[in-house]
Amino acid sequence: MSNEDFVIALDLGSSQVRVIVAEINPDGTTHIVGVGTADSLGMKKGAIINIDQAVQSIREAVDHAERMVGIEISEVYIGVSGHHVSLQPSHGVVAVASEDREIGYHDIDRVLQAARVIAIPPERAIVEVVPKQFIVDGLDDIRDPNGMIGVRLEVDALIVTGAKTIIENLLRCIERANLSIAGMVFLPLAVSELCLSTDEKNLGVVVADIGGGTTTLTVFQQGHLAGTSVIPIGGEFITNDIAIGLRTQTSTAEEVKCKYGVASKDFADVNETFQVQTIGTTRERTVTQLELSQIIEPRLEEMFHLIKQQVKAMGFSDEPAGGYVLTGGVMATKQIIHVAQSQLGAAVRIAAPKNIGVKEPAYTGGVGMIHYLQKRGVLQPTNPRPAHPPRQKGKRPPSALERVKSWLSEFI
Known part of the structure; x- marks a missing residue:
């Protein structure tokens, strides 16, 4: 199958780079066929701080996706978000x-x-x-x-x-990774389109995408995008707290958090134990899941409290009628919904993709971009086979290439 029959989304996060490969069906719909991931180097709080390291992470994630699908990836859609937007x-x-x-x-x-x-x-x-x-x-x-x-x-x-400088640095990374840009997507909007129902948008709802380095808030009112904001706090802060509290390396803290972490001490098992290598010694100490949850829970409570404060600072009600919809990698923490409800109210739910192989909340950004592009009519199959002859007199939607040419004109 031709490479043109696929669409590739690149989600460049603070902790992970994710490449989502979707196949375009003859009717214009898509389904996910491959995923590539890599640790995100050279990124901090959604911005590039080291181009060489960022390029290395992009190439690693792309190579992973290429091996899974069996195609050569040359063109990607990229998501844009951050405090500069x-x-x-x-x-x-x-x-x-x-x-x-x-x-x-x-x-x-x-x-x-x-x-x-x-x-x-x-x-x-x-x-x-x-x-x-x-x-x-x-x-x-x-x-x-x-x-x-x-x-x-x-x-x-x-x-x-x-910010033109941040976007140009992002473009430079993509180019140095031997990729071309099919288009750019406002990532918070793509995430919201995947996570929200029409009723939630009409009632008024807040989407919180809690990633590794930042938390992106998107507010909808009366069916429309009303505002967006970024809080510079995410899962990395939980990892740092664990590293300090257990006196261990950051990599060990991240592993412990993902494997044994529970958001609330009320659901922690005091009999569940694990070994942690302590910095400065050759000995290992035994830690219970309850001790670990006592480190995680206060930081999560602070994060949800800051979300509520930021929504209020944006000029919106901190108790939206449609509630809060939470997504992002941090939402994979066990029993986190209970901590969220204690701070944000009962109207809270966790959103994640429903596609096979990418059902974790961490993939919402990449899958959301695919969903958003499909909904906007950007994706077109190479050799479409419509069930009925076309009847409209209007022209077809502009191709992806035409959209990119129009967008790149902003930089010329």
Whole structure:
């Protein structure tokens, strides 16, 4: 099968680099066929601090995925997130181009391009345009105007911008790893699209993606993205606490956390013990699961407390009607839901992908990107075989290459 029949998402996290390979079916749907992971080196709190190490991690994860699927990966979609990303409202207006006044994908792309024409500082670059609603001849709250009849097409959108330096360093890493960029995705939005239902978005909900170095908060109100923020705290802080508390190496602390860690001392087994090598001695000490949970629980309580405070600082209610949806690698900790509910309230649930082989919350970012691209109509099979002949008069959605060319124009 051709490499063009696959789509590859690259999730460059603070603790792990994950490559998700999905096969594009003839009907445009996808299914996950391969995963590659590697320890994330050269990254700190979502930003690149050492390009050579970051390139090495990317190549290791890509090689892992290539061996699993049996293809050569040359093009990837990458997720962008972090404290440097901000949202800015915008509005675009165009006249419908076709003579019969039927709105096609070409008109939708034109109005989104019109929304991009805003004044931004020279040190920032546009990552993505997120449509909130389309307006056709004054009729608002339209989600997909394709195929409708109208003369004037408008869009209310959010412009996602990021620090140009950070994005350019990310591009440099991808290029030095001998990869090309198929496109960029606003990662918090992709995660939310995978985790949330329509009702949750309408009620108002907070998504907390708790990773290794950062926690990304995404707020939805009345069905639309309302705000996003990043807290510089994640699973690495739990690992450091364990290393200090048990006087052991960080690598040992991480291993102990993943294998024996329990979020709440109420669910820890005092009879469950393990050996830990102590720094400065050749002896090993015996530690119980209860002792380990007494280190983990206070840090988790602090993290959830900070999440609630940050939501309030963003100007939203810290008790959203739709509750909190939690995902990310830290959410794999046993019994963590009980600690979360004690701090955030009863309306809390953990979200994770449902695909075979990637059901852990740590894969939400990569799988969410695949889901997001499919939902936006970006992915097209190489040789599509539609069940019925195409009937719409509008043009097909712009190809991935056309989207990338448009996006790269921001840097030229």
